[in-house]
Amino acid sequence: MQSSIWNWGYFWDVFPTVVGDGLLITLQATVYGSVIAYVLGLVLALLRRSPIAVVRVVVWAIIEFIRSTPLLVQIFFLFFVFPDFGIKFDALTTGVIALGLHYATYAAEVYRAGIEAVPPGQWEAATALSLPRSRTWIAVILPQAIPRVLPALGNYTISMLKETPLLLTIGVVDIAGAAFQAGSAAFRYVEPITIAGILFLVLSYSASLLVRWLERRVGTVH
Amino acid sequence: MIRFEDVVKRFGDHVVLDGLNFTVAPGEFVTLIGPSGSGKTTILRLLMTLEQVTSGLIHVGGDYLSHMRRGDKLVPADEKYQRQVRKRIGMVFQQFNLFPNMNVLGNLTEAPIRSLGLSRSEAEARAHELLDLVGLTDKVDAHPTQLSGGQQQRVAIARALAMRPDVLLLDEVTSALDPELVAGVLALLKDIASSTDITFLCVTHEMGFAKDVSDRVMMFDAGQIVEDGPPDKIFSEPDHDRTKAFLSAVLNRG
Numbered sequence: 001m002q003s004s005i006w007n008w009g010y011f012w013d014v015f016p017t018v019v020g021d022g023l024l025i026t027l028q029a030t031v032y033g034s035v036i037a038y039v040l041g042l043v044l045a046l047l048r049r050s051p052i053a054v055v056r057v058v059v060w061a062i063i064e065f066i067r068s069t070p071l072l073v074q075i076f077f078l079f080f081v082f083p084d085f086g087i088k089f090d091a092l093t094t095g096v097i098a099l100g101l102h103y104a105t106y107a108a109e110v111y112r113a114g115i116e117a118v119p120p121g122q123w124e125a126a127t128a129l130s131l132p133r134s135r136t137w138i139a140v141i142l143p144q145a146i147p148r149v150l151p152a153l154g155n156y157t158i159s160m161l162k163e164t165p166l167l168l169t170i171g172v173v174d175i176a177g178a179a180f181q182a183g184s185a186a187f188r189y190v191e192p193i194t195i196a197g198i199l200f201l202v203l204s205y206s207a208s209l210l211v212r213w214l215e216r217r218v219g220t221v222h
Numbered sequence: 223m224i225r226f227e228d229v230v231k232r233f234g235d236h237v238v239l240d241g242l243n244f245t246v247a248p249g250e251f252v253t254l255i256g257p258s259g260s261g262k263t264t265i266l267r268l269l270m271t272l273e274q275v276t277s278g279l280i281h282v283g284g285d286y287l288s289h290m291r292r293g294d295k296l297v298p299a300d301e302k303y304q305r306q307v308r309k310r311i312g313m314v315f316q317q318f319n320l321f322p323n324m325n326v327l328g329n330l331t332e333a334p335i336r337s338l339g340l341s342r343s344e345a346e347a348r349a350h351e352l353l354d355l356v357g358l359t360d361k362v363d364a365h366p367t368q369l370s371g372g373q374q375q376r377v378a379i380a381r382a383l384a385m386r387p388d389v390l391l392l393d394e395v396t397s398a399l400d401p402e403l404v405a406g407v408l409a410l411l412k413d414i415a416s417s418t419d420i421t422f423l424c425v426t427h428e429m430g431f432a433k434d435v436s437d438r439v440m441m442f443d444a445g446q447i448v449e450d451g452p453p454d455k456i457f458s459e460p461d462h463d464r465t466k467a468f469l470s471a472v473l474n475r476g
Contacts, residue, residue: 125319128270129333129385130309139332143323 011191014182018195022178026203029096029164029174034157036100041107041153046137048112063105071102072166079170095167103156110156114149115141147218154211158204175199223248223389223421224269229278229288231264231445238264239445242278246438248388251415251422253432253453256442257468262425266391269423270313271304283310283388309337312387316394318374320366326353326377327362334384345384352380356410372403376410383414392424404428411435429473433457441465 047059066074075098082089089097118141126136165176173181179196183189224246231239238261246252254262267273268280269287279296280288287307290299299307321329330349334340340348353359356376366374375395382390392411396404408431415422415435426432432439432453439456441449441464449456449465460466 119319121315121317121319122321124270124272124313125315125321127272127308128311128313128315128319128382130305130337131333132305132336135332135336139336140321140323 010188014192015195017182018178018192021173022175025172026164026174029167030161032096033099033160037103037107038153040100040104042111044104044108045111063108066102066105071163074098074102075166075170091171095170095172099160103160106156107153110149110152114145117148118144150218151211151215154214158207161203223283225281227279229280230276232276244447246421248421249419250437251435252438252440253424253426253436254440254442260442261445262442263393266393266423266425269311269391271308282307310388312382312385313391314378314382314395316398318378320374320378322366325363325365329377330381330384348384352383356380371399372406375407389421394425396428
């Protein structure tokens with residue numbers, strides 16, 4: 001049965017292209033972006049607690065600025081500004097940096113909540129034992145703060161996954177990009193875009209199941 | 223061993239300690255009693271450097287704790303200086319404050335290794351000795367969540383002793399325990415007090431314990447020492463009305 005709205009033959013024809021070309025890029029962007037966001041976010045959270053006022057204010061300003069401007073604008077900004085400084089990253093790398101930077105500011109907030117949820121008695125016991133500051137953080141505070149915030153970080157990864165199509169604008173061919181390319185080649189968009197939608201649904205839903213499992217294991221901090 | 227010189231501690235507008243002066247000799251066991259808010263816990267927290275004095279001087283073991291020498295002047299002590307003097311002082315808390323992400327051995331060895339510089343084997347040997355002392359040798363691999371309140375507090379005591387402090391501060395250490403576990407912890411503390419040279423400063427509502435173990439009792443009210451003397455005197459024939467009122471209220475309840 002041929003219909004002008006939906007064509008199953010075409011659907012299965014174009015399926016491998018969309019998945020093959022796009023899936024790997026989407027996953028790379030999400031995973032690398034998340035790693036940058038988790039690590040940089042912790043650094044930012046720790047700097048926000050610096051005893052030096054200038055450091056605290058500067059870091060606060062950077063975080064507020066990045067959180068208050070659209071991710072798309074930031075992606076463009078890095079893409080067009082990097083070459084002016086002689087930095088030659090490919091589009092995917094630039095996109096990953098933009099995603100990582102943007103989500104690091106949200107992660108910093110999450111880490112802050114996790115650190116503040118550690119009971120003050122823990123800090124006092126560490127002082128009573130004269131533990132060096134670095135040891136207090138590494139051995140007592142962070143091991144209690146981080147597990148509790150992993151579900152919240154996981155949710156940000158899922159958000160990031162759904163924002164990766166923004167990288168289309170700088171020429172990165174992810175799942176959405178592959179779908180558009182396939183669609184414009186045959187002048188039929190419905191099927192490829194549906195495939196893209198299904199893929200995102202599957203990835204997103206599996207990730208949310210993982211996050212829910214994590215929540216049950218370690219509890220949540222918002 | 224300990225000397226408070228005109229110590230004032232203010233939290234915003236609220237003056238908790240107002241020109242406090244007292245000394246504690248080495249090896250003495252001093253109990254602080256008095257109503258809540260009288261400043262007893264603040265004294266312990268100042269000694270443990272959990273708070274800083276608003277003005278006045280604190281000396282421990284002949285050295286300044288609250289201040290340090292810079293040239294020929296005295297300035298408020300910085301963290302680095304305090305960390306050195308602080309090593310001679312240990313504290314046991316009402317809420318135990320064991321590290322939940324480590325087992326008992328980890329809790330006992332962390333500070334001796336990282337703060338005192340002991341090797342792992344030395345720290346573990348010391349930990350086993352102390353677990354023996356507090357009667358918990360079989361719990362060496364347990365996690366704090368698996369222990370009863372009394373057991374956690376005994377681990378906390380062992381953890382403080384692992385630092386071989388000159389001064390041990392006890393902040394209402396049995397107040398959060400089930401009544402039937404209190405006696406065990408108090409007996410342990412009495413044992414430690416009589417078998418070591420440690421100077422003790424103890425805030426407690428356990429009057430029987432105070433009478434039995436202390437060399438000296440100080441009655442506090444509104445940031446001032448109302449009365450200071452041996453337990454026999456304070457508990458049987460106090461001089462001051464405030465002390466009499468407090469003791470009759472506390473000893474006659476229940």
